[in-house]
Amino acid sequence: MTAASAEQRREPIVSVRDLQVRFQTSDRRATVKAVDGVNFDVRRGETFGIIGESGSGKTTIGRALVFLLNPSAGAILHDGIDPTALSRREFQNHRRDYQIIFQDPNAALNPRMTILASVLEPLELARIGDRAARERQAREALERVGLPQEFGERYPHQLSGGQKQRVVIARALTLKPKLIVCDEVVAALDMSIRGDVLNLFADLQRDLGLTYVFITHDLAVVAHISERVAVMYLGQFVELGPTEEVAERPLHPYTIALLSAEPRPLPSTMRQESRIVLQGEVPSPIDPPSGCRFRTRCPHAQPLCTERVPEWRELKPDHWVACHFADRPNFSPR
């Protein structure tokens, strides 16, 4: 617990305030509220997990965090600075500190460039050092992710999926970032490789003091790697707290249902007998339900849930939830 209170004193590396990201549909008749009023801090040196199903807005948040797209409203502060207020040149230098890695390493690597050339490219664009220094740095980055020297001269098609993802990680590391947004970075990898890459992320964090925002639909991955986790539904956070709290004492009915739906590789004697199977599917973010957005699928929905948007409140220390009834005693799964 002392560690937790020390953590709370850490200064946020990212502060997100009332973030909204809206898109026009292709026929321009409607607006998709991909992210609709999200608030959170990412603490220095932590792994902050975001889980949600497809269309929940988790990838949009990830892209906004590194300003690959701009907020429609609200603010994202990096180290207390608003990057949108910087000059173009200052912004270019600034964004080196905030990198993003995506799911598919095949799409992220140019098939006609050698591995070394791919890893060198960010250094060249940033005009760091002379050619020899850049090459040394690129080779160091490859070594750090566990790829042997000779891989620098190879092409992407000569590498396996796991090795390619290591190259992408090495490339993100060359500019010595403070924070890396990892968007489904192990989803495309085979089971036996996934553990290796997750271990690599943990090693790099320990050695380089990195901060991660880990975005995934995979509950087990997020539970394994994150200190804190946020659960997203239809463009909003419904719950945020320490991973252990959220995984073992979830407060929001959606989190409870998600945890219950996750298929677990456990023998029948160890599986829960009653699972909560949610009915229906996620409604459209073009026209989300009034009040609580989860109410159309919530097994506990009341008239109040239609009328009023639930407040985002800190029900337990560091554990936030958006549900009118989360503090009712008979509500918890166990």
Next chain:
Amino acid sequence: MGAGPPAQRRAEGARDGARPLLSVRGLGIRFKTTQGIWQATRRIEFDIAPGERVGIVGESGCGKTITGLSILRLLPGNFAGLDGKILFDGVDLASCSARQMRAIRGKRIAMIFQEPMSALDPVFTVGHQIAETLRVHSNIGQGEARAKTLEMLRRVGIASPERRIDDYPHQLSGGMRQRVMIAASLICGPQLLIADEPTTALDVTVQAQILELLRDISETSKTALMLITHDLGVVAETCTRMITMYAGEVIEDASVDEALVRPLHPYTSGLLRSLPHLSPRHGRLPSIPGRVPSIAEMPAGCRFRARCAHAAMGCEGEQKLQDAGGGRRVRCHRFAELNLPGALHPPGAPAAAKVATQ
């Protein structure tokens, strides 16, 4: 032959005791590539009993999908040949005529795939596509076909099927499309349903719905299920038996509970241990070093040898899929001397269950 409803066929099967519905023997599949003939799978052996739910698990490239496709003889254009037998209710699907195969495919054995959108035709209504199977395989009037389609849509959990039957695939959500695929595959009352990664493209809450549906349907209509997946959790929730494949071979065949608690093959054990658990455990994940050998440079003897922590003398020799007792089989000559860990019980599991496994 086999035209009756599933219940009737079950009665026929019961007469000759425990005869398996599907019996794959020594199945090997070859493909033509620019580098010559590649042996994609070899010596595949397993049985599926009537009504049984069996998971085929393995990583990409292990041959699990191609094994499923070969049962229906839906092999790609570069298919170069096949060894062994695929006995389905006494008929060898590997050597039967195309006409015999057509009578079985879609009627007595059906298949569903990962992507319902690419399996459904966008220009026909879902009702038309479900009824199509029925019209091909039986002499049925339009009214009757529509009634049966409505009934089937209801059974797979589509709300107000009267409204949905005339919808086009694009009007349905991903989960509903997979329900439609399941309806189309079950409309002729098949004895075996092959499902290849049926929930991989779906969200976890929708996945739970579809897995529950597959389990219910298999139980109520006694349809055997061959579930092909990379997800051990999906197998644990849906199947009773698990066949693990590695580099084109079956390496372990056991009940799900046995395989998860006490796997006999080092690869099965390694896979189980490398999975992150839902309950936080911020330690290092045990991982399997190296990678699957490519088909072009497959080693002799045990194919897992180079990555195995238990490799020893004798592993370079041919490994037989041997009987390990209690209906289990394993392709590892050291299985009896190894005591391998399985899925560890995570701290979040219910307390009562913990006691039961200790």
